[in-house]
Amino acid sequence: MKVWLDAVLVLLILTNLRLLGSARLTVCIRTVAAQAVLLGVLPLFVQAGAVTFRVALLCAASTLLKAGALPWLLRRAAREANVRNEVEPLVGFTTSLLLGLALLGLSMHVADGLRLPGIEGPHFMVTVALFTTLVGLFVIVSRVKAVMQALGYLAMENGIYAFGMAFAVEETLLVEMGILLDVFVAVLVMGITIHHISREFDHMDTDRLSALKD
Amino acid sequence: MQALRAELIWGLLLIPAAAAGGCFLIRPNAPRRALLVLAALGHAALTLCAWSGAVRPTAYGWIAIDAASLLFLSVTSILFLAASIYAVGYLAQEQRQLQSAPREPDLDEEPPFTNYPEATFTGCLLAFLATMSLVAVSRHLGLMWVAVEATTLASAPLIYFHRNSRSLEATWKYLVICSVGIALALLGNFFLAVAARSYGGTPIPLTLDDLAAAAGSLDPRWLKGAFLLLLVGYGTKMGLAPLHTWLPDAHSEAPSVVSALLSGALLNCAFLTILRVHGLLVAAGLGAFSRELLVDFGLISMTVAAVFLIRQADYKRMLAYSSIEHMGILALGVGIGGLAGLGALLHTVNHSLTKAMLFFAAGNILAVYRTKSTDQARGVLRVLPLTGVLWIAGFLAITGSPPFGPFLSEFMILKGAIDAHRPWIAAACLAALALAFIGMAGAVINMAYGTAAPGAAQRLDLSPIVPQREPLWSILPPLALGLAVLILGVYIPPPLGDLLRRAAEILHVQ
Numbered sequence: 001m002k003v004w005l006d007a008v009l010v011l012l013i014l015t016n017l018r019l020l021g022s023a024r025l026t027v028c029i030r031t032v033a034a035q036a037v038l039l040g041v042l043p044l045f046v047q048a049g050a051v052t053f054r055v056a057l058l059c060a061a062s063t064l065l066k067a068g069a070l071p072w073l074l075r076r077a078a079r080e081a082n083v084r085n086e087v088e089p090l091v092g093f094t095t096s097l098l099l100g101l102a103l104l105g106l107s108m109h110v111a112d113g114l115r116l117p118g119i120e121g122p123h124f125m126v127t128v129a130l131f132t133t134l135v136g137l138f139v140i141v142s143r144v145k146a147v148m149q150a151l152g153y154l155a156m157e158n159g160i161y162a163f164g165m166a167f168a169v170e171e172t173l174l175v176e177m178g179i180l181l182d183v184f185v186a187v188l189v190m191g192i193t194i195h196h197i198s199r200e201f202d203h204m205d206t207d208r209l210s211a212l213k214d
Numbered sequence: 215m216q217a218l219r220a221e222l223i224w225g226l227l228l229i230p231a232a233a234a235g236g237c238f239l240i241r242p243n244a245p246r247r248a249l250l251v252l253a254a255l256g257h258a259a260l261t262l263c264a265w266s267g268a269v270r271p272t273a274y275g276w277i278a279i280d281a282a283s284l285l286f287l288s289v290t291s292i293l294f295l296a297a298s299i300y301a302v303g304y305l306a307q308e309q310r311q312l313q314s315a316p317r318e319p320d321l322d323e324e325p326p327f328t329n330y331p332e333a334t335f336t337g338c339l340l341a342f343l344a345t346m347s348l349v350a351v352s353r354h355l356g357l358m359w360v361a362v363e364a365t366t367l368a369s370a371p372l373i374y375f376h377r378n379s380r381s382l383e384a385t386w387k388y389l390v391i392c393s394v395g396i397a398l399a400l401l402g403n404f405f406l407a408v409a410a411r412s413y414g415g416t417p418i419p420l421t422l423d424d425l426a427a428a429a430g431s432l433d434p435r436w437l438k439g440a441f442l443l444l445l446v447g448y449g450t451k452m453g454l455a456p457l458h459t460w461l462p463d464a465h466s467e468a469p470s471v472v473s474a475l476l477s478g479a480l481l482n483c484a485f486l487t488i489l490r491v492h493g494l495l496v497a498a499g500l501g502a503f504s505r506e507l508l509v510d511f512g513l514i515s516m517t518v519a520a521v522f523l524i525r526q527a528d529y530k531r532m533l534a535y536s537s538i539e540h541m542g543i544l545a546l547g548v549g550i551g552g553l554a555g556l557g558a559l560l561h562t563v564n565h566s567l568t569k570a571m572l573f574f575a576a577g578n579i580l581a582v583y584r585t586k587s588t589d590q591a592r593g594v595l596r597v598l599p600l601t602g603v604l605w606i607a608g609f610l611a612i613t614g615s616p617p618f619g620p621f622l623s624e625f626m627i628l629k630g631a632i633d634a635h636r637p638w639i640a641a642a643c644l645a646a647l648a649l650a651f652i653g654m655a656g657a658v659i660n661m662a663y664g665t666a667a668p669g670a671a672q673r674l675d676l677s678p679i680v681p682q683r684e685p686l687w688s689i690l691p692p693l694a695l696g697l698a699v700l701i702l703g704v705y706i707p708p709p710l711g712d713l714l715r716r717a718a719e720i721l722h723v724q
Binding site: 133137140146149153156157160163164167169170171172174175178179181182185186189190193196197200201206209210211212214 | 357407466526
């Protein structure tokens with residue numbers, strides 16, 4: 001089991017690096033969807049053998065939403081907006097990747113500090129969770145396209161979700177469903193807004209949304 | 215203390231939620247607007263009922279009405295009632311304008327725009343009320359998180375009511391910045407869950423009562439981390455600098471009735487969530503840590519806001535920065551504690567009522583002058599005599615001049631700072647308040663007394679002497695709020711005083 005868990009975690013790191021290094025919008029959307037699938041199977045290896053109905057239901061729901069509905073929504077928003085299929089970063093891809101490695105180092109360092117006295121094990125998972133969160137944040141600030149910012153938000157949410165899983169934080173089913181619903185509606189509203197932005201401006205470059213300032 | 219029935223809470227949540235659903239189904243405008251006011255009245259009536267007692271934790275201890283809930287619920291309910299009356303008039307006016315002629319560009323060089331469908335607007339307004347009520351009554355930190363994020367989502371379409379590029383930009387910034395902030399708060403919730411579990415073995419449910427009962431056994435390191443993340447997350451929503459950047463844009467581009475609710479009700483809800491977590495830290499013996507952070511954030515917010523208030527050229531942005539300043543005062547008051555903590559709770563009430571009144575008045579000015587520039591919108595006292603008086607009274611109140619309510623609460627906070635032997639904080643606070651006064655005074659006096667700029671008068675056919683018509687709906691809500699602020703400055707009704715003291719005790723802010 002441990003081997004499988006580690007494999008999934010390494011794959012998660014790779015999806016993050018791909019999100020940072022890829023120049024194509026559609027590839028980025030697919031990458032975040034893949035991330036959601038990996039997160040969906042993670043509980044199978046974390047809670048070895050003790051997959052309750054509750055866990056199964058949550059995993060199914062979140063995988064369906066984050067790997068199915070939301071990427072579809074964002075791809076549609078991008079296609080209708082008729083934007084070029086390019087990421088257009090403010091920070092170059094090579095620099096992004098190097099910074100990504102730095103973020104990975106930082107996550108390892110922070111995860112070291114978060115070791116719990118009694119509990120052994122989730123250390124690597126905490127590293128990956130923090131790394132995913134940080135990469136999401138970095139994508140939000142360093143990418144111009146509105147779709148990429150929505151993707152960054154999703155990646156960040158994925159990381160936080162993984163963090164909760166690492167410490168086996170058990171929220172009640174209702175709250176977990178509420179969180180999932182909120183994330184879904186958030187991306188839905190973002191998608192609608194992206195649609196309006198592209199109609200209003202003929203682009204969705206958020207660095208050109210600069211009429212409001214002091 | 216009389217125990218009230220749990221159905222009261224469900225009523226408070228379900229009335230606006232059901233009405234919101236109804237809004238999407240009703241096609242004609244008139245009954246939909248009536249529904250808005252009716253739901254607001256129903257919500258206010260139920261809130262009034264709640265004053266006769268308290269609702270004990272129900273539904274697994276997830277929701278309840280204690281003194282703190284009731285305080286914030288009442289403010290929200292009063293503001294929403296005023297806003298619903300204002301909104302009915304406002305929507306009718308917008309509809310007339312759209313039907314009468316193709317819309318001319320505003321003076322701010324905005325191209326003509328259409329409005330978002332009115333059903334969506336009214337529905338989101340009511341959904342916004344439902345989510346804010348849920349924040350006020352929830353006692354489970356996870357549920358609270360869900361509710362706070364839901365307020366963001368319900369209010370985003372409200373900001374984009376005027377379909378133009380500027381409001382779109384404001385909406386996008388609001389969505390992204392607040393969502394990221396709230397995501398950090400979720401991480402904070404997970405930290406709290408870890409803190410609640412690391413030693414005891416059995417996990418403690420994340421309800422306020424369970425956590426407070428086990429406060430001594432929470433892991434202090436994780437608890438501190440949780441507070442930091444929750445403060446940053448919900449602080450983004452509350453508009454504490456340096457996380458405030460969405461606030462001036464959203465407040466200036468949203469319709470004034472929405473700005474009033476954002477400033478007067480939504481920021482309070484975020485403040486309440488921070489207060490709940492702060493109370494937990496005090497119970498766990500980490501009060502010094504959270505107080506210090508609140509004081510720091512408070513001082514930074516007040517300073518940043520004061521700097522941006524000087525020479526502010528847009529009067530709705532000016533009100534937005536004033537909100538940031540007052541959120542800073544609230545954080546500072548709670549951070550100091552003692553009398554200042556009680557003062558901060560009173561100031562929540564005073565600020566909300568005053569700021570909503572100012573935004574309503576700003577809406578009246580904007581409707582006639584069609585510009586948000588303080589330079590162009592001059593001579594308000596002559597063109598709109600009643601609004602002009604409200605505008606000046608609101609300015610005096612918000613800057614803490616006697617005899618209005620904010621003077622009293624700000625005085626309590628300053629007195630608290632001196633009692634706590636922190637004269638430097640009191641001095642810094644006074645300096646920021648003085649700067650804000652000077653910054654706002656210039657703009658407000660110019661707008662009230664100045665002669666209308668020639669360009670504006672010509673383009674809008676405004677004779678600088680002939681007063682414009684001021685419909686009742688546009689005057690009554692701000693007037694009522696203004697009178698309440700005036701009364702609160704000289705007389706605090708005993709039930710309110712009692713409620714404030716009980717809320718301060720529950721939230722551990724004293």
